[in-house]
Amino acid sequence: MxxxxxxxxxxxxxxxxxxxxxxxxxxxxxxxxxxxxxxxxxxxxxxxxxxxxxxxxxxxxxxxxxxxxxxxxxxxxxxxxxxxxxxxxxxxxxxxxxxxxxxxxxxxxxxxxxxxxxxxxxxxxxxxxxxxxxxxxxxxxxxxxxxxxxxxxxxxxxxxxxxxxxxxxxxxxxxxxxxxxxxxxxxxxxxxEGWAPAGFVEKVKAGKMEQKRDLAQLSANEAVKTKRFYYLWLMLFINVTCGIAILSAAKPMAIDSIGMTTVQAAALVGILGIFNGAGRLGWATISDYIGRPNTYTAFFVIQIALFALLPFTTNAMLFQITLAVIYTCYGGGFSSIPAYIADIFGTKQLGAIHGYILTAWSAAGLAGPMFAAWMKDTTGSYESSLLFFAGLFVVALVISVLIRVDIRRIQQQSEKTVRQSMKKVVS
CATH class of the missing domain: 1.20.1250.20 (MFS general substrate transporter like domains)
Structure with a gap:
């Protein structure tokens, strides 16, 4: 046939x-x-x-x-x-x-x-x-x-x-x-089933390319019973909550804190949208080389520093560069998560698991702008909310370490099982 x-x-x-x-x-x-x-x-x-x-x-x-x-x-x-x-x-x-x-x-x-x-x-x-x-x-x-x-x-x-x-x-x-x-x-x-791009198998056999094996092949119902699922959900939720908050506040911050005109602030928001899109491709591509765990840890380390810096920034150029980098991390969080899901849960029911994880986006879409607006109304400025978000990224950083520990534990269990199976075959 x-x-x-x-x-x-x-x-x-x-x-x-x-x-x-x-x-x-x-x-x-x-x-x-x-x-x-x-x-x-x-x-x-x-x-x-x-x-x-x-x-x-x-x-x-x-x-x-x-x-x-x-x-x-x-x-x-x-x-x-x-x-x-x-x-x-x-x-x-x-x-x-x-x-x-x-x-x-x-x-x-x-x-x-x-x-x-x-x-x-x-x-x-x-x-x-x-x-x-x-x-x-x-x-x-x-x-x-x-x-x-x-x-x-x-x-x-x-x-x-x-x-x-x-x-x-x-x-x-x-x-x-x-x-x-x-x-x-x-x-x-x-x-x-079993399809691979041209030359991929040959390169793996020749040792020119490493074939990264998925941590597991789980169904969506199995995935939601693991700690790793909730670690991913929380990391995406925090990244999107803080990112959407800064998206909603970027224009008024540029006007109130930096002294930009309304026209300049509107142009800045448009330009920053390009960094949002570029970050989606750039960070996702980088994640192929440094790994998804390292990519997410990098998001949080960078944004802890930048969100803590923003309230004290009065220089227009530094303000714009800081926001541009934050926007790349915001976009990169969306584009890196599907590959991260595939790495630790496999591709068996990737669409379903990705769908469950994206509920973090809906929750963040409500939480981020509402909290930033409430802080502005309560304190009269966005600065205090930015420091709170920097603290949230510290929590996200801790979670990014916990998921590494969990992944490593499962890898060690898998290696132990393989060794035991080999011993049985030999004996």
């Missing part, structure tokens, strides 16, 4: 980027805020709630639909994500046409949010299997697309809103996302 032709893994990666660039446009939601307020008289909090609902359902659907991704494969999961997200954006146009805020919540927040969650995990879990030699690079490519999406979508949204109005903007974007995501999903496929 003739075996089917193996797909190009770089085109698989390009397909993943296509999906993530589409769903990542959620980060450009602020483009709709003022036009919606001006047209319908809704409050800022009412309009922003749409975005919060979308992020909430991203986390929930990623957690609950992870098993769907594993059972039905990335193609069907990607198409489901396309239908949900595309229909959600198109439906938002209908909601706007009848001036219905509740319908906007349902279409963009709930339906669009479900598309976000499924679309986020489906291509990532597949990419890890296509890149056993470069897990970090593969996941970094896709999740970089999510990070850069706002920079690509924002100017397009601005032009469309100005030229064709809010309603038609939602229709055009929704149809475009639906098309891009479906086309991208149709190429997605898991590699055949």
């Amino acid at each position: 003739k075996s089917k032709k193996t797909k190009n893994r770089w085109l698989i990666a390009a397909s993943a980027v296509g999906i993530h660039i589409s769903i990542g446009s959620v980060y450009a939601w602020s483009n709709f805020t003022n036009p919606l307020i001006e047209e319908f008289g809704w409050s800022t909090s009412q309009v922003q709630l749409t975005f919060s609902i979308a992020i909430l359902f991203l986390g929930l659907s990623a957690a609950f639909m992870g098993h769907f991704v594993e059972k039905h494969g990335p193609r069907k999961a990607g198409i489901l994500a396309a239908v949900c997200f595309g229909t959600g954006v198109i439906g938002s146009g209908f909601a706007v046409s009848i001036s219905s805020l509740p319908l906007l919540y349902i279409f963009y927040g709930v339906l669009g949010g479900i598309g976000l969650g499924v679309g986020y995990i489906a291509p990532v879990s597949t990419l890890v299997k296509w890149f056993p030699d470069r897990r970090g690079l593969a996941t970094g490519l896709a999740i970089m697309g999510f990070g850069f999406a706002a920079a690509i979508s924002s100017p397009i949204m601005e032009v469309l809103i100005t030229s064709v109005g809010l309603q038609n903007t939602f229709y055009i974007l929704g149809i475009s996302y639906l098309f891009i995501m479906i086309v991208s999903s149709l190429y997605l496929e898991k590699p055949e």
Whole structure:
């Protein structure tokens, strides 16, 4: 029987980027805020709630639909994500046409949010299997697309809103996302069992490349019963909580603490978005060389120092450099976590486990900005919250050491079992 032709893994990666660039446009939601307020008289909090609902359902659907991704494969999961997200954006146009805020919540927040969650995990879990030699690079490519999406979508949204109005903007974007995501999903496929990239096996045999073995091959239900799962969850939660807080506070801090103008601060936020995207690819690629445990420890050591430094920074250049590095660590946390999950739980049910871990994102999305705003209202500045976040990173650093200890313990148990098995064979 003739075996089917193996797909190009770089085109698989390009397909993943296509999906993530589409769903990542959620980060450009602020483009709709003022036009919606001006047209319908809704409050800022009412309009922003749409975005919060979308992020909430991203986390929930990623957690609950992870098993769907594993059972039905990335193609069907990607198409489901396309239908949900595309229909959600198109439906938002209908909601706007009848001036219905509740319908906007349902279409963009709930339906669009479900598309976000499924679309986020489906291509990532597949990419890890296509890149056993470069897990970090593969996941970094896709999740970089999510990070850069706002920079690509924002100017397009601005032009469309100005030229064709809010309603038609939602229709055009929704149809475009639906098309891009479906086309991208149709190429997605898991590699055949035992597949390896050309020359990979030969290089391993020749000793030119080390084949890193996964710590275990666990199902999602088995993974959630381990300490390692909760260590990963907490590390991601702390990294995202502190990162989102600084994202929400960057502009007012630049104005109040450094003395930048509103225009300069807005430009800074846009530029920092590039570091967010670049950090996703850069740190994930670095993690292939130094290992995921070292990468996460580096995140926390760097950010302990920078968050402690920020409240006392008055120099504009130092302020911008500090924020840029923090943004790379924030983005890198997202892109390194799928490869970290694969390293310690295997690829058996990676999509489902990744979905469970992403609930940390939803929780952090609520906790970070709310805490930073509360500290600002209570103390009159963001400085005290930054010192608190530096303390949180100390906790994260301790967790990053504890997970190393746990990994090492399991490795020693595995080595002991192998030695005992060899002794039995010899005897």
